[in-house]
Amino acid sequence: MRDEQLLRYSRQIMLPAFDIEGQTRLLQSTVLVVGMGGLGSPVAMYLAAAGVGHLILVDDDVVEISNLQRQLVHREHTVGDSKVESARQTLLALNSDVKITTVNQRVDKALLERMISQQVDLVVDACDNFSTRFAANAVCVKYKVPLVSGAAIRLEGQVAVFDSRQPDSPCYQCLYQGGDDEQMSCSRNGVLAPVVGVIGSMQALEAIKILSGMGRSLCGRLLLFDAMTSTWRELRLPRDPACAVCGAEAS
Structure with a gap:
């Protein structure tokens, strides 16, 4: 590790549970x-700032003026640009040492297969639709890659970790078997900006813990956030033995 990196990351390196080994x-x-979007923005910014060596950003959308209320990785001058390129500029301005790979296309299972099978250490689900979430979950289970999942809408949010390296870990499909993307969209229901910031920050925290080997992850637990009352609830999330993705009869 270079002297400049030791200085840049000194405040987290000095944590006994993290140390130089965690930073490395x-x-x-x-x-x-x-x-x-709203979740991916704080996730990517915190991971870049913390010193994750390589970030792969995937999104096929462009920056719109309505995004700027909550998607803090984007700027006014990038309205109309692809979100991944807009994010790349912000992240490199934050930490030029981080390698950024951008993929400006719609996510499908074939794309996820290609990326996750090529030595991805962790996947953060910061998308806004169930089909992508289910696809990411299935591929992560297949390749035993940890998945950090988050969702936020209106004044509510949730975060969970699914780590198929652990024998008793549930997967995302143990929690949800289906969903209505239109009914659960922010464009239809609204969302308060700090809510996505809270959930995205928690996703980044869980990712850093897993990658560095620090502490206990949320694997097997679901955190629910109510912004109206500023309260959290924790639910135990058991594995579903009949799950079509990770259950005993899964193909």
């Missing part, structure tokens, strides 16, 4: 972030 693991890690 981050620097050697590759993280796939699916979605550069």
Whole structure:
């Protein structure tokens, strides 16, 4: 590790549970972030600032003026640009040492297969639709790659970790078997900006913990956030033995 890196990351290196070993693991890690919207913004910014060595950003959308209320990785001058390119500029301005790979296309299972099978250490689900979430979950289970999942809408949010390296870990499909993308969209229901910031920050925290080997992850637990009352609830999330993706009869 270079002297400049020791100085840049000194405040987290001095944490006994993290230390130089944790920082070294981050620097050697590759993280796939699916979605550069309200959740992907704080996730990518915190991971870049913390020193994750390689970030792969995937999104096929362009920056719109309505995004700027909550998608803090984008700027007024990037309205009309692809979200991944807009995010790349911000992240490199924050930490020029981070390698950024951008994929400006719609996410499908074939694309996820290609990326996750090529030595991705962790996937962050920051997307806004169930089909992509289910696809990312299935591929992560197949390749035993940890998945950090988050969702936020209106004044509510949730975050969970699914780590198929752990024998008792559930997967995303143990929690949800289906969903209505239109009914759960921010464009239809609205969302308060700090809510996505809270959930995205928690996703980044869980990713850093898993990559560095620090602490206990949320694997097997679901955190629910109510912004109206500023309260959290924790629910135990058991594995579904009949799950079509990770259950005993899964193909």
